[in-house]
Amino acid sequence: MAKTITIQEALTLVKTGDYIVTGLGAAEGREFMTNLHTIADRVKDVTVTNCLPMGNYEFITNPELKDSFITEGWFFTPALRKASEAGCRISYIPNHLHLAAFKRNCYRTADIYVGIASTPDEHGFVSLSTSNTYEKRVIKEAKLVILEINPNAPRTYGDVEMHIDDVDYLVEVDYPMPELGDVEPSEKDIAIGKIIADMINDGDCIQLGIGGIPNAVAKSLTGKKDLGVHTEMITSSMVTLAKAGVINGKKKQLHPGKMVAAFAMGPKELYDYIDNNPSVMIMDGAYVNDPKTIALNDNQVSINTTIEVDITGQCCSESIGSRQFSGTGGQSDTAVGAQDSKNGRSIIALYSTAMVKNPETGEKEEVSKIVCQLKPGAAVSLSRNDVDWLVTEYGAVNLRGTSLNERAKRIISVAHPDFRDQLTEEAKELGILWK
Numbered sequence: 001m002a003k004t005i006t007i008q009e010a011l012t013l014v015k016t017g018d019y020i021v022t023g024l025g026a027a028e029g030r031e032f033m034t035n036l037h038t039i040a041d042r043v044k045d046v047t048v049t050n051c052l053p054m055g056n057y058e059f060i061t062n063p064e065l066k067d068s069f070i071t072e073g074w075f076f077t078p079a080l081r082k083a084s085e086a087g088c089r090i091s092y093i094p095n096h097l098h099l100a101a102f103k104r105n106c107y108r109t110a111d112i113y114v115g116i117a118s119t120p121d122e123h124g125f126v127s128l129s130t131s132n133t134y135e136k137r138v139i140k141e142a143k144l145v146i147l148e149i150n151p152n153a154p155r156t157y158g159d160v161e162m163h164i165d166d167v168d169y170l171v172e173v174d175y176p177m178p179e180l181g182d183v184e185p186s187e188k189d190i191a192i193g194k195i196i197a198d199m200i201n202d203g204d205c206i207q208l209g210i211g212g213i214p215n216a217v218a219k220s221l222t223g224k225k226d227l228g229v230h231t232e233m234i235t236s237s238m239v240t241l242a243k244a245g246v247i248n249g250k251k252k253q254l255h256p257g258k259m260v261a262a263f264a265m266g267p268k269e270l271y272d273y274i275d276n277n278p279s280v281m282i283m284d285g286a287y288v289n290d291p292k293t294i295a296l297n298d299n300q301v302s303i304n305t306t307i308e309v310d311i312t313g314q315c316c317s318e319s320i321g322s323r324q325f326s327g328t329g330g331q332s333d334t335a336v337g338a339q340d341s342k343n344g345r346s347i348i349a350l351y352s353t354a355m356v357k358n359p360e361t362g363e364k365e366e367v368s369k370i371v372c373q374l375k376p377g378a379a380v381s382l383s384r385n386d387v388d389w390l391v392t393e394y395g396a397v398n399l400r401g402t403s404l405n406e407r408a409k410r411i412i413s414v415a416h417p418d419f420r421d422q423l424t425e426e427a428k429e430l431g432i433l434w435k
Helices: 007-011 030-039 078-085 097-107 135-141 187-197 212-219 236-243 268-274 331-340 404-413 417-429
Strands: 019-024 046-051 069-073 090-092 112-117 125-127 144-149 161-163 169-172 205-207 228-230 259-261 280-282 300-305 308-310 345-349 353-357 364-368 389-392 395-398
Touching: 007 030, 007 169, 019 135, 030 046, 030 112, 030 144, 069 078, 078 090, 097 135, 112 135, 187 212, 187 345, 187 389, 187 395, 212 236, 212 300, 236 268, 268 280, 300 331, 331 345, 364 417, 395 404, 404 417
Parallel strands: 019 046, 019 112, 046 069, 069 090, 112 144, 144 169, 205 228, 205 300, 228 259, 259 280, 300 345, 345 389
Antiparallel strands: 125 161, 353 364, 389 395
16 A cells, blocks of 8 residues: 555656656556656656557657657657657657667657556466556556556456555546547458458467557468467457457467467457457467467468568568658567478468559549668668568569569459569669569
8 A cells, every 4th residue: 555656646756857658559557658748847858758649648649748858669650650750859769679678768768658558466466467568567667657556457368467565656536548440441352351361271370450450360260270379469359369269279389278468458358358368378479479489380481561562571560651650660570480381381462452642633643562672761671581471462482592583473363453563673773583
């Protein structure tokens, strides 16, 4: 009880120039973040690092508070994009997810860590609940640790437990866990999902992300058997497959019978499933996403999406030109780890085209997402050296070991038919394809 304080008392601990880190996604300290803007009149240059923030918090989005707060994120969301465009002090931290905590701690250790935790048990232990992507590594170095104790936070297994003796302050809260709704797959998603599902065999160990394409892949896996999960994120589609008996982890070499992840996020059904469920392990992101760890499971299949890919295989998965859109996350981690796995495969999926507004006419027009050269300023999230399989709604091509000439031909073959001739001519002019 001596450690229990109010949110207002917690905010009095923040000083000018402090560096605050909060948990990933549903593990962030929502009450603290919701009220942080109320101290704007007495602080300056307070930096907050987050990852996948779930709220449109005023300290992030209000440009009038930019002298008081800086936000530096490991992964951008719509709130961060809009705040950046509005003139707030927002910046992205380039990272591979498994090294996010280590490298950030090398640069700067937290003055305050704020996140959620489950209710303490009879032994005084709490669970950090939905994420240990970087949380415990940041906590270890932080000067102050504040946990929002939420009875709605699922108690998870893995290495997320902490004793309250190692926590400086507890804030009692009672808000529902923030939910992430499922994206209903489109026709293109379903077409791509079926192609990818055909590339997955009984007994494979999978990594899936979120969005229409991963959800479509999951829907197409219902006839598979004995799938395992080693992934950065546990999603609701994985829960559905586990309940149906498709995922059981029997064939895994590492943590057989367990779904292993660095974090979980989704609807209430997901949180209900992982609560007190020993078949789900939320573990240190530096371990889960380390390519060397990933490779310890045979038949590991990594499935990721990208925004734009060039005809040599370079994938821009996080920016539109120089505009930061999302983040690298674990794409490189999982792609490299899967290819080092015995019989492993890495799959990058994308639509062949997108509808984009023409800046001159203001009208939307269809453009190819397979290009000869990435947009100026585009971030290369996955090197062409690390791209294995590429999938669009027009098919799948294996780029492993191919020359630039051969891979350009293969990549163009899964571009939208309306753009293949143009891409071929441009590739010849660039000297990538032979004339």
